Every structure is written in C-alpha cells, then in structure tokens.
Amino acid sequence: MPINLNINEQNLKAQEGETLLTVARREGIPLPTLCFLEGLSVAGSCRLCLVEVEGSSKLQPACALKVTEGLSVKTATERLKRYRKMIVELLFAEGNHVCAVCVSNGNCELQDLAVQMGVDHIRFSYQFPERKVDLSHPLFGFDANRCVLCTRCVRACDEIEGAHTWDVAGRGQSAHIISDMAQPWGSATSCTSCSKCVAVCPVGALFGKGVSVAEMKHQPAVVDFLASARREQNWHKKEEQ
Ligand code: SF4
Ligand code: SF4
Ligand code: FES
Structure with missing residues (x-):
C-alpha cells in the first residue's frame, strides 16, 4: 500500500x-x-x-x-539552513582543515557543503586539536586532523569488507577513529588492504600513499555497487545499465 x-x-x-x-x-x-x-x-x-x-x-x-x-x-526553511551552515562551520572549527595543502582539495564533500551553504568564514573559535597522521600502512595514510567522524570507513570496513578494522573510541569531543586495538594501521592484522575505507571517506582523512595536493579522488559509489550486487546476486549490473 x-x-x-x-x-x-x-x-x-x-x-x-x-x-x-x-x-x-x-x-x-x-x-x-x-x-x-x-x-x-x-x-x-x-x-x-x-x-x-x-x-x-x-x-x-x-x-x-x-x-x-x-x-x-x-x-x-530558514531555521534549517541556519543549522546546516552552523554544523558545517563547526566541522571546520573542530578539526585542522588546511584545504590548500590537502590531498582532497577540490574533491571534498565538506568543501562542497561549505560552498553550497555559502560558508565564507567560520564564526567559531578554531580548536586546533593535536591529532596524529598515521602513515604506517604500506599503501594508505590516515590524517586524523581532517576526520569529520562520519564513520563511513567504520561501516564500509565492517559491513562491506567484513574486517572491522576501524572503530570509534572515546566520547563527545574526545571521540576519534582507531584501527584494531588502537594500534597503528600498519600493524592492524584485521586489515585486508582492500581500500574500501579510503574509497568512502568524504574528506582527505583517508588517502592513498603517493597522491599529492588535490589529487585524491574518492569512489564512494563502490559500496552501493557491492551491496546491491550481493543483494541481487548480479555482478554485471553496471555493464547492463
Ligand atoms: S583497507 Fe579494507 S580491510 Fe583495511 S581498513 Fe580499509 S576497509 Fe578495512
Ligand atoms: S570516513 Fe574519513 S572522515 Fe569519515 S570517519 Fe572515516 S576517516 Fe573520518
Ligand atoms: S544525519 Fe542524515 S546524512 Fe548524516
């Protein structure tokens, strides 16, 4: 009905x-x-x-x-527009987003949202948190300074790859992404190096090693393709469309 x-x-x-x-x-x-x-x-x-x-x-x-x-x-409504703009500004203020030197500059969902909402300055105090960059994985890097805690990586790794390498530790302001038991990504034995987490990250937090400023292009649609191909048992879906 x-x-x-x-x-x-x-x-x-x-x-x-x-x-x-x-x-x-x-x-x-x-x-x-x-x-x-x-x-x-x-x-x-x-x-x-x-x-x-x-x-x-x-x-x-x-x-x-x-x-x-x-x-x-x-x-x-005007109220919703105001809230959304504020949320985007807060995301910029609580991390360290230096777009000019970011691998995802120009290919970033956070930037796109800021443009859509007319964010031309941030009205909140920058927090300048001290966060680490993890380059221990042979193929990929994780820059926590740019992480917006969307948990797409956590869900893609768990639900699509079945590895559950990523998780969220801490609460509130201290919440952050960890690999395995909060060890460097390179020593996380659950990681299969499949790159799905990198594909779905909306910002420059997860990236492939060797990419330079503005070169990182994520492929978030890959998880929808995999999820529906498994559901429908049709791995040729893309070609048929
Ligand atoms: S590369 Fe694959 S297995 Fe490793 S953390 Fe990312 S999604 Fe999980
Ligand atoms: S997908 Fe990227 S931004 Fe989202 S939680 Fe993972 S590392 Fe952070
Ligand atoms: S809460 Fe709906 S997209 Fe994030």
Missing part, C-alpha cells in the same frame, strides 16, 4: 519502509548529507539532513526517518 506524504507543500507517494531521504532524492528535492552513504547502514550522526516535521518540535534526520501515512515535512 503506497504511503501519502507531503514534502514542502507537495503531495507525494512512497512505499512503506522507505526513508524520507530516499523519497526526497527520488523526487529531486535537495537535502545535504555527510554521514549517509548508499550501501551502508544509517548512522544518522552528522545531522545535516535534518528536516522539520509538522506536529513535532524536534528536528529529525531525513536519512533515518521512515515515512508514515500523512507525514508532512519541510526541508528548506
């Missing part, structure tokens, strides 16, 4: 079990995302996809919000 809902005064139909983000994307309604990635489980942690739900004072993340009959939401 189709579900009737309303997005931005537009009456739409959806299927039971779908999320608001899925419906919005299908209908061409723009919604910014960072932690969400097609093919991975939903983290709902970055809060960039927040929407206003009629009858509720609480903002809800569209990536985690399952559609229900009569659901009515707004996705682009």
Whole structure:
C-alpha cells in the first residue's frame, strides 16, 4: 500500500519502509548529507539532513526517518539552513582543515557543503586539536586532523569488507577513529588492504600513499555497487545499465 506524504507543500507517494531521504532524492528535492552513504547502514550522526516535521518540535534526520501515512515535512526553511551552515562551520572549527595543502582539495564533500551553504568564514573559535597522521600502512595514510567522524570507513570496513578494522573510541569531543586495538594501521592484522575505507571517506582523512595536493579522488559509489550486487546476486549490473 503506497504511503501519502507531503514534502514542502507537495503531495507525494512512497512505499512503506522507505526513508524520507530516499523519497526526497527520488523526487529531486535537495537535502545535504555527510554521514549517509548508499550501501551502508544509517548512522544518522552528522545531522545535516535534518528536516522539520509538522506536529513535532524536534528536528529529525531525513536519512533515518521512515515515512508514515500523512507525514508532512519541510526541508528548506530558514531555521534549517541556519543549522546546516552552523554544523558545517563547526566541522571546520573542530578539526585542522588546511584545504590548500590537502590531498582532497577540490574533491571534498565538506568543501562542497561549505560552498553550497555559502560558508565564507567560520564564526567559531578554531580548536586546533593535536591529532596524529598515521602513515604506517604500506599503501594508505590516515590524517586524523581532517576526520569529520562520519564513520563511513567504520561501516564500509565492517559491513562491506567484513574486517572491522576501524572503530570509534572515546566520547563527545574526545571521540576519534582507531584501527584494531588502537594500534597503528600498519600493524592492524584485521586489515585486508582492500581500500574500501579510503574509497568512502568524504574528506582527505583517508588517502592513498603517493597522491599529492588535490589529487585524491574518492569512489564512494563502490559500496552501493557491492551491496546491491550481493543483494541481487548480479555482478554485471553496471555493464547492463
Ligand atoms: S583497507 Fe579494507 S580491510 Fe583495511 S581498513 Fe580499509 S576497509 Fe578495512
Ligand atoms: S576517516 Fe574519513 S570516513 Fe572515516 S570517519 Fe573520518 S572522515 Fe569519515
Ligand atoms: S546524512 Fe542524515 S544525519 Fe548524516
């Protein structure tokens, strides 16, 4: 039975079990995302996809919000725009993002979001945290200064590769990404060097060794391809399309 809902005064139909983000994307309604990635489980942690739900004072993340009959939401109010811009600014302020010397300069989802939201300066104090760069893996590097804690690497490594090398340690401001038992990536015996974590990182935190400034291009769509190929047992999907 189709579900009737309303997005931005537009009456739409959806299927039971779908999320608001899925419906919005299908209908061409723009919604910014960072932690969400097609093919991975939903983290709902970055809060960039927040929407206003009629009858509720609480903002809800569209990536985690399952559609229900009569659901009515707004996705682009001034309040939401203000929050989203603030979230992006806070991400810049809490890490050390020096775009001019970043491997992902020009190919970075955080930069793209900042451009979309008209971020031309940061209104918050930079935290300048002391964070390490891990170059112990023979093929890849991890620069924690640029990590936005989206956990895409954690989920891709666990759910798609089945290695579970990455995890989040600590809470709140001290939360950070670790490999195996908080040891250097190069000594993490669970890592198969498959590169899936590098492919899905939205920023320049995970990169291939040997790439220079602005050369790192991530391939986040790879996990959706693998997830749906496994689900449908069709490994030729791309060629057929
Ligand atoms: S290279 Fe593969 S196995 Fe190693 S940490 Fe990344 S996703 Fe996990
Ligand atoms: S290393 Fe990249 S993919 Fe992993 S949590 Fe940090 S920003 Fe996200
Ligand atoms: S994309 Fe929905 S909370 Fe991150």
